[in-house]
Amino acid sequence: MYFLTLQDPNYMVKGSRDPLGFQVAWQGAGRHLIPELSTVSSSLRDFHIIGLANACKGEFDITDRDYPAFFLCLEQLMAYARLQKFAGEEGFNGIDRARKMMDDSRDHVEISVSNQLLSNQRSYGIWGKYSRPFNDMGLANDARFQQVQLQKLKYNPLLEQLVSQLAKKRGTSIKVKKSDVGALATPLSISSADERDCYIDHLLTDTCHGQLLDMVKSFPELVEMEFYERLDFIIDKAIDRKLAQVLFRIKNTERILSPLNRIFRYLQCKSSWTDGELASDEFIGAWAATFEGHENSYLSPEIGRLLGRDNLETVRGLVLVNETVCARRRSEPWMRFNAAGLEVNHFEGAFFSSDYDPMRNHDYTYFINTWFNLFKQLN
DNA sequence: TAGCTATGTGCGGCTTTGGT
DNA sequence: ACCAAAGCCGCACATAGCTA
Numbered sequence: 437m438y439f440l441t442l443q444d445p446n447y448m449v450k451g452s453r454d455p456l457g458f459q460v461a462w463q464g465a466g467r468h469l470i471p472e473l474s475t476v477s478s479s480l481r482d483f484h485i486i487g488l489a490n491a492c493k494g495e496f497d498i499t500d501r502d503y504p505a506f507f508l509c510l511e512q513l514m515a516y517a518r519l520q521k522f523a524g525e526e527g528f529n530g531i532d533r534a535r536k537m538m539d540d541s542r543d544h545v546e547i548s549v550s551n552q553l554l555s556n557q558r559s560y561g562i563w564g565k566y567s568r569p570f571n572d573m574g575l576a577n578d579a580r581f582q583q584v585q586l587q588k589l590k591y592n593p594l595l596e597q598l599v600s601q602l603a604k605k606r607g608t609s610i611k612v613k614k615s616d617v618g619a620l621a622t623p624l625s626i627s628s629a630d631e632r633d634c635y636i637d638h639l640l641t642d643t644c645h646g647q648l649l650d651m652v653k654s655f656p657e658l659v660e661m662e663f664y665e666r667l668d669f670i671i672d673k674a675i676d677r678k679l680a681q682v683l684f685r686i687k688n689t690e691r692i693l694s695p696l697n698r699i700f701r702y703l704q705c706k707s708s709w710t711d712g713e714l715a716s717d718e719f720i721g722a723w724a725a726t727f728e729g730h731e732n733s734y735l736s737p738e739i740g741r742l743l744g745r746d747n748l749e750t751v752r753g754l755v756l757v758n759e760t761v762c763a764r765r766r767s768e769p770w771m772r773f774n775a776a777g778l779e780v781n782h783f784e785g786a787f788f789s790s791d792y793d794p795m796r797n798h799d800y801t802y803f804i805n806t807w808f809n810l811f812k813q814l815n
Numbered sequence: 816t817a818g819c820t821a822t823g824t825g826c827g828g829c830t831t832t833g834g835t
Numbered sequence: 836a837c838c839a840a841a842g843c844c845g846c847a848c849a850t851a852g853c854t855a
Contacts, residue, residue, distance in 0.1 A: 454833065459839060463835085474838060531827075554828075568837055 455770050455782075456700060456754065457761040458693050458800070465689045465734040466802030469642055469682050472572040476565045478806045479528065480813035483575075483639065484624050485514045486566045490576055491585035496603035505549045508557050509602045512547045513595075513612065513620060521621035529561050530554050538614060545617065547602070548609035573638040581634040588623040588631075595620045632814060639810045644679040651679070652811060659808060663690075663798040686802050688733035692740055694799045695723040700754050703771065703778065704786035710777040711748060720747045723794050751778065 477483075489507045492498065498506050515534040530553030537545050554561055575581055589596050594616065601610055612620075626632050642648040651670055652658050658666055667687045674680040699720050703709065714720065724743045733740055742753040752773070759769040770782035 454840075457833090459834065463839080475840090476838075529828075564837070 455758050455761065456696065457757070458697060461735060461739070462689065462693060462800035462802060465686050466800075466804070468734065469644070469648070469686065470803040470807050471643055472569050472641070473639070473803045473806045473810075474565070474569055475801060475803060475806055477569045478809040480626075480635070480639075480810060481518060481522075481624050482528065482562050482566055483570065483635070485511060486562055486570050487575060487581065487585050488514075488589065488623050490570070491582045491589065492599055492603065494582060495586055495589070496600060498603050502603075502606050504558060504563070505606055506602055507563055508549050508552065508561070509547050509610075510599065511557065511562050512545075512551065512553055513598065513602070513617075514624065515553055516545050516612070516614075516617040517620035518624055520618035521624070529565070530557065538617075543615070544611045544613050546609050546611055551609070573641070575634070575638045578634060578638065580630065581638075584628065584631045584634060585623070588627050591627070592620065592622045595623070626814075635810075635814055640807065640814070642679075642807075644676055644682065647674065647676040647679040648807070649811075652808075659812060662796070663801075663804070664796060666804070685732055685734050686804075689735055690798050690800060690802070691794065692733055692735055692743055694797065695794045696739070696742055696750075696754060697799050698787075698792055698794070699723055699750065700758070701787040703751065703754070704780055704782070705788050707780050708777060709751075709780075712777075714751050714778060715746065715748050717747055719788075719790070719792075720750065723792065724750050 489503075489510050492506070492510070493503055511530075512534075515528065515530050516538060518528065519531065519534050519538055533553045537551075558564060570576055589599065598610070598612065598620070626635070636649070640646075640649050648670075651674060655669070655673065658669060661669065664687065667683050671680045671683050671687070674683070702719060724745075724747065731740070739757070742750055742757070745753075755769070755771055755773060755778070758771065762769045768781070771778055771780045773779070
C-alpha cells in the first residue's frame, strides 16, 4: 500500500538547472573577450533580417508602437524566402511552420501577426535572439549600415513594394504568391564590400582592439580548431599581451569549471556514496588532478580552491557550493552528507562518460563558438 | 517483393528555471 | 526585456523484423 501526498512546493527542488551557479561564471569570463554576442546569435542571415527591419523603420516612418508587428511580418516574409532559396542549407527558428505553409495546397502564403511561425514568435524568433546583440554592438545606429540595407531594399522592387505595404497595414494580413517568395531573398546575402566591412566591424569585435580577428586572418587554421587547441595556439602566438592574458584566464577558468561540473554530474549518477567510495573513486581523483592554479582564472578563490585536494574535500566543497546556490534560490540542495556518507536527492542532469578528458574536453563556450561561426559566414 | 509495424534516433521547438 | 540551458515532446526518417 502506498500513501501518496502532493509535494509541498516550498520543499520541492525547484531549480533543475545550473546547480553550481556556473553560468554566471563562464559568461562573465567570456565577456572579458567577446562583450556583446550571445550563444544563440550566430546566424548572419538573421542579422541581415533584423538589419533590414531596422532600416525600414526609419525609411517608412514606422512608430515604436507599430514596429514589433512590422518586424514579425518581415520575419515571416523572409522565412518563406530563405526556405525557398536556401532549402536544406540552413535551419532557422520557425522553419517547421514555414515549411507547412509552403507545402499546403494554397498558391499563396499569408503574412500577419496572427500567422506566427512560432508559439511566441517575438520571444523565440529573431527579435528575442538578436535584439540585444544588434543594439549593443551599435549596428542599429550605424548610418553606413542603414544605407547599405536601404540599397538592398531598392535593388528589389517587389520586396520594396511588399515592405511598404506591411508598413502601412500594421500587421494585418497580406497575401504573397508562393511563386514570388524566392525572389525576395536577395537581401539575405552580402551585397557589397561595404556591407561586409560593417558586419566585420560590429560582429567580430573583441575587447582587445580587434586582435582576435587579426590572429584569425594571420592563422586561418584557427577556424577549424578545437576549444583548447585554439586557446593554446593564440596564447602562444599573440603579440598583444592582453589578448594572450584574457585567453589564458579563460582557459584556466574552464580547466576548473569543467571538471567540477563533471564531478557533480557524476555524483548524481548514484543515490548514495560512502565516504570510502568517494575517497577512493578513480574518476573523481583523475578529473580533479588537472588543477593548474585559480589565480590566473576569472573565478573566485572559493571555487578555484575546490580542485587539487583529496576527493572527499572536493566533493564536500561542491556540495557546499550547491547548498549555497540552492539557498539563494530558496530551494532544497541536491545532495547532502549524513552519517552514512553522501545522499543524492536530485538526479536531473546526471551524466557520466569514462572518456572525459579534462585536458581536451570542455563544457562551456565563452561565446567563442559564436564568434568563429560568424567569422566563417563572413568569409 | 511490397507492405505493415515496432523501435530507435536526431532535431526543431516548447516550457521551465535561473539568470543579467 | 532579454539570455542560457536542460528536459521533454512530437515529428520525420531509418531500420529491422515479420507477413502475405
